[in-house]
Amino acid sequence: MKVYNFSAGPAMLPEDVMKIAQAEFCDFKESGSGLIELSHRGKQFTEVIERAVANVKELMNISDDYDVMFIQGGASMQFAMLAMNLLNGKTADYADTGVWSNKAYKEAANLGNARIVCSSKADKYAYIPEFSSWEATPADAAYLHITSNNTVAGTQYRTFPKVDVPLIADMSSDIMSRVVNVNDFGMIYAGAQKNLGPSGMAVVIMRKDLQERTPANLPTMLKYSTYSENNSLYNTPPTFAIYLLALVTDWFKAQGGIAAIEKLNDAKADKLYGYLDSTDFYTTPVQKESRSRMNVVWRLPSEELDAQFVKEATAAGLTSLKGHRIVGGCRASIYNAMPMAGVDALIDFMREFEKRNG
Ligand SMILES: *Cc1c(COP(=O)(O)O)cnc(C)c1O
Numbered sequence: 001m002k003v004y005n006f007s008a009g010p011a012m013l014p015e016d017v018m019k020i021a022q023a024e025f026c027d028f029k030e031s032g033s034g035l036i037e038l039s040h041r042g043k044q045f046t047e048v049i050e051r052a053v054a055n056v057k058e059l060m061n062i063s064d065d066y067d068v069m070f071i072q073g074g075a076s077m078q079f080a081m082l083a084m085n086l087l088n089g090k091t092a093d094y095a096d097t098g099v100w101s102n103k104a105y106k107e108a109a110n111l112g113n114a115r116i117v118c119s120s121k122a123d124k125y126a127y128i129p130e131f132s133s134w135e136a137t138p139a140d141a142a143y144l145h146i147t148s149n150n151t152v153a154g155t156q157y158r159t160f161p162k163v164d165v166p167l168i169a170d171m172s173s174d175i176m177s178r179v180v181n182v183n184d185f186g187m188i189y190a191g192a193q194k195n196l197g198p199s200g201m202a203v204v205i206m207r208k209d210l211q212e213r214t215p216a217n218l219p220t221m222l223k224y225s226t227y228s229e230n231n232s233l234y235n236t237p238p239t240f241a242i243y244l245l246a247l248v249t250d251w252f253k254a255q256g257g258i259a260a261i262e263k264l265n266d267a268k269a270d271k272l273y274g275y276l277d278s279t280d281f282y283t284t285p286v287q288k289e290s291r292s293r294m295n296v297v298w299r300l301p302s303e304e305l306d307a308q309f310v311k312e313a314t315a316a317g318l319t320s321l322k323g324h325r326i327v328g329g330c331r332a333s334i335y336n337a338m339p340m341a342g343v344d345a346l347i348d349f350m351r352e353f354e355k356r357n358g
Contacts, residue, residue: 004342007320008151008295008333009173010193017247017337036240040233048243049232055249059258062182062205069204069227070242075172075191076103078202082145082168082187083108085214085224090142093117095134095161098125098150099326104170105145117144124327125153127287137163142213143186149174151194152324154297154331155290160184166210174294175203176252177336178262186210194294195335197244252336261336268334268343269293275347281354285329299329300357306330309353318346 005012028035031044038044053068062068071077083092087108094105096119108114117137118129128150137144143166149156151173160167166186175190182188187206193199204224211225220226226234232242255261273291276282276298284291284298300306306329310322323329332346 001317002345003317003319004338004345005319006332006334006338006342006346008194008324008331009191010199011195011333011335012337013197013244013248014251014337017244017251020247021244035243038239040236040239045239045243048239048246049237052242052246052249053231055246055253056203056205059176059249059252060180060182060205065207065209066182067204067206067208067211067224067228069206069224070232070237070245071202071204071227072200072238073202074193074200075100075170075189075202078170078189078204079104079107080111081222081224082143082189083111083114084218084222086166086168086187086210087112087114087142088213088215090140091115092142093135093137093144093165095119095129095144095146096121097128097147097155098153099324100151100170100172101145101147104147108145120155124285125150125155126285127290128155128157131161134161137165139164141165143168145170148180149177149292149294151292151295151333152326154284154286154292154295156292156294158289166207172202173333173335174292176249176258176261177265177294179258192241192245194333195248195337197248198238198241201238201241201245203245248337255336264340265293265334265336268338268340269296271340272296272332272334272343272347275350279354279358281358282350285327294335295331295333297323297327297329297331299323303328305357308357312353313346313349316349318342318349321346 026034056068091113092108094116096116118134120127144163145168147170168187171188172191173194189202189204192201214223282298313321321330323331
């Protein structure tokens with residue numbers, strides 16, 4: 001049976017990529033060994049990591065003012081690492097738009113001074129607060145932190161706030177899903193497992209001058225300069241994760257790059273929200289202007305029906321549609337690798353389920 005996996009993360013990867021990885025697993029480029037058996041300093045892996053960095057730079061149109069780094073520990077490690085490197089006695093501002101942004105704020109508040117400048121928590125994070133309602137970020141703030149796509153609540157920034165301090169974005173669940181101007185950011189980071197590859201690794205894109213703020217006494221492995229000066233090869237990096245990221249980004253290029261992918265992502269989201277708007281059986285709590293094009297959340301008329309829906313959908317090959325345990329209901333994550341056919345199959349199933357239970 002054809003399965004469409006709507007998991008929020010780790011999430012489905014392009015089928016073509018999985019097949020290449022499988023074909024090369026035991027014998028990488030006729031080396032006689034698998035890539036995970038090869039030295040991270042050898043010729044084969046050097047080509048892989050250089051390609052991964054070049055692909056990220058090309059796809060996101062990143063200038064030489066920025067480093068692209070691969071760092072272990074996922075996005076959650078970045079919550080602490082960025083505060084350790086960039087607070088430096090100052091106060092950092094945080095937009096509280098979801099459970100992940102709240103966790104990021106807590107890490108910074110634990111390490112130094114952090115302040116929440118806006119929050120939609122009282123409304124279960126159902127929207128991104130209008131920028132005009134945010135407390136102004138002073139010029140001496142360390143940075144302003146946002147979460148560009150809120151994976152759990154299903155909200156997403158359409159535009160980004162403009163501030164005089166470095167804007168830092170957790171883009172874990174929408175990196176490379178749409179065109180962004182990297183120059184608007186001091187730093188962008190993302191756990192790889194939503195859109196770019198396996199879990200356990202973060203991609204960090206950072207303006208080089210920000211590294212001057214790092215306190216000298218930080219542990220070597222927690223300094224950004226360690227990764228930048230050693231091309232993410234200070235110690236043994238997660239070679240297989242970097243390899244898969246190179247393959248996934250090769251695939252993005254073959255799809256025509258991020259602008260082309262964004263177009264398809266918009267079409268997928270428009271179709272799914274269009275269907276949700278056409279029926280009263282399924283309702284989405286997310287405010288229209290804040291709807292995420294990556295994580296679409298909805299609920300049915302009762303929790304029993306939510307559970308029955310998820311169960312029957314799974315049996316029909318539409319998996320991982322259960323909403324996050326904090327919000328309940330259902331969630332379909334439709335990242336870059338989800339084809340339109342998956343969204344069509346989901347809508348067909350939803351229609352048919354409503355007919356039987358509505
Ligand atoms: C998944 C996710 C994280 C956590 O990523 P880990 O790699 O598990 O630490 C952080 N932020 C956002 C927006 C996410 O979607």
